[in-house]
Amino acid sequence: MPADTSTGPTQSPARFEAWYARLLLGEAVPAALPLRRAVAVHANNAMVAACEALAGNFPVVHAMLGDTAFAALARRHVLAHPPRDPRLCLYGANFAITLAGCADLAAWPWLADMARLEWRVVTALFAADPPDRPRRLTPRRSWPLAPATGWLPSDWPIVSLWQAHQPGAVWPDDFPRHGELALICRRDSQVLVTALPADALSLLDALHWRTALAALDAAILAHLPALAAAGALVPAIGDG
Amino acid sequence: MHGTLDHRPSVRLGAGIGLRLPHLAELAANDGASAALPDGLWFEVHAENFMVDGGPRLAALLAVARRHPISLHGVGLALAGTRMAPAAHVRRLRRLCDRVGPVLVSDHLAWQLVDHAHGRWHVPDFLPFPRTKAALALAIANVARIQDALGRRLLIENPSHYADIGNHDMPEHAFLGALAQATGCGLLIDVNNIHVSAHNLGLDAGWLVDQLPACAVGEIHIAGHRPDAESGLLIDSHDAPVAPDVWGLAARLLARTGPRPVLLERDADLPPLADLLLEARVAAGLLDAADAG
Known part of the structure; x- marks a missing residue:
């Protein structure tokens, strides 16, 4: 991946957002170390918040998979289905799709249904x-x-x-x-x-x-x- | 709305605590717990956690709101973005305000919406931007739109910075001052954010506090942070007690503003509510000193 040596567009907020979004999505890597570190902090904050929301909304799937496997699946889900709504208490509507599409989970065929059940618990709560x-x-x-x-x-x-x-x-x-x-x-x-x-x-x-x-x-x-x-x-x- | 909104809450607020869900459940489960809480204690909650149709969580907040002043602190309006939160989100916030009757409503100076291969991504973090004249015009329009939609004044929180992204037309204090002047919004100054940013950008935190437009400050946040060993950055993590330097910045700001509501934020590694109450007493002491001064 080529390093992005620019310092970003100067005057247009829209162009800046588009440029920074590429860095955040990992489509380009800032050449400057301070900016690289800053982007990493924001990307990590965003990933952690979304993964913690999934862990909170799907406690039984979490318990069944264990911390390590759940974290990997949560990360996969966030990358494929990032939060669209700032209300993270309602994040995870499509988590069952991620689980159903994971070949590694073939030995646990009930997991997708458990995610569907836990999503209904979330929607019932609110x-x-x-x-x-x-x-x-x-x-x-x-x-x-x-x-x-x-x-x-x-x-x-x-x-x-x-x-x-x-x-x-x-x-x-x-x-x-x-x-x-x-x-x-x-x-x-x-x-x-x-x-x-x-x-x-x-x-x-x-x-x-x-x-x-x-x-x-x-x-x-x-x-x-x-x-x-x-x-x-x-x-x-x-x-x- | 141009500078005509009363920025003082209807009741005088002292030291408050960020009310997270485990403590909300504790308070809601035990009405008598309020008896042990200090007079005038107020709470701040993340608005998005309660922007729902109904259920026990919202009911618990409404129960607490009958006994204590509540501040709604949003994390999703994306007030510095070219795209803000959807209109439905703003309507939900308005509805929550109508139900809770908050003494303060606030959100962050940041952008949050990113185009993603699978659609829109509402980034659950506060992204930086160059403080250009165009960005200021955008933020002014956004804040004015939200204040009009809510029918009330917003407080806007200064962000944490992890790098100097450059290309600024003005320093942050000038940007915040111009935003407040143009919209009538107030400022929520998070002195932990200032401490973290000053460390990360090699600036003088005390000087930054001294430049803030004191008359626009409507609330002060204090919180903990942690160092990242690998990068050397300070992270605005809210997972530790307030550091001595941050207490010092709070006192320094209060000496300029006079008494303002001070809110202790703690979001992770949450201690018992009693521990937070003890920490909030330090803030109350600062307010007493500011009052006497």
Whole structure:
């Protein structure tokens, strides 16, 4: 890579930014040692901040991989998908894509789903609060999902794996041999991740599309109390 | 907006503490903890951590805001950039201001948006620029736009420097003074940044403090730094107690400005809140001296 011996454009902020951005991205290396050091400080600050945000938002993936492997993957992700939003608490929407595209992780095929699950935990944490006033339910209306509610069907026992990595959790003797449907919701200021029966997915999809309760099969509606108890639905009162 | 905005907060602020998430959780979990906090204690938070739709973190901040004055310190407006944060970001900041009712709102004099092969990169750091007349005009337009959007005065923080990038038309104190004069914004002077920059650029930190437009200073930051053994640079790391030289710069600036809100920043290697309170008492002592002077 050729050394950049210029001292940068003088008058135009746009030209200066373009020049400095090339240095920051490593597309050119300043010839002057002080500038090289300064660019390295800024590049490192930016990388560390983004990697720390990923570590904070994906604690289970971090725990599964360990510090060294996670740091390498976080760095790869930052280079491919740098933060676009200054809110680093919401950084990492595409982390699962980075994990899924990493051939070295083929022996851990559930990792991408774990990243998807943890991203839903992040979005649940910062989602809008449900309305204070209970919604009046009638059979002709749907029962709205709470803003924080999300779900993830997985071919892996993703809920059991997630729960086993929570602080203070008891490590199970074994994990289920089947996939799990994860429900992510927020109740009493806590984000909860629970496993639902696989056929509850139909109900979640129906509520997502605001299907009237009267249009749902009784077998599907049977899952409604579990969703309400988990805090997955907005507060509501029936009309009898 | 041209120099007409009241730069004093509605309540007189003394020494405050940068409130990071572990301590926020501690405060929110124990209402009684406030009883052990000194009167007049105020907190500053990074605005972007709370620019969300809802949830427990925002609720905890609102709970603390009911008991203590809160300052919102932004890290994403890119006020010296040719491209600023998106309009949606500014609207979120406005909404957060409406909810929290902050006594101060601030951000940094830096640019942050870089074109990347995969799109835009909002660099989570504060990038340097030549202090040209064109850069000053750009910063004035940006700050005025944000103040208009927020309907309130901003405080602008001086950056840390790690090299002299050259091609300046004016020294930093002149740039800051002209920005404040043209927009009515205030200055948030981080004396640790001045100490770090002076070391890295071979300048006299005391002289730099003496050149600042004292009347525009609306807040002072103090923080720790660390040396980088390989490069010999001082890094504005916020991961250590405030160094004696930085305390000296704070006292020197306060002697010129009179009492101003002083904020202790600590972002990494976070000690218990009680330790930060002890360190903030030193700042309170400086303010008492400035008041008496």
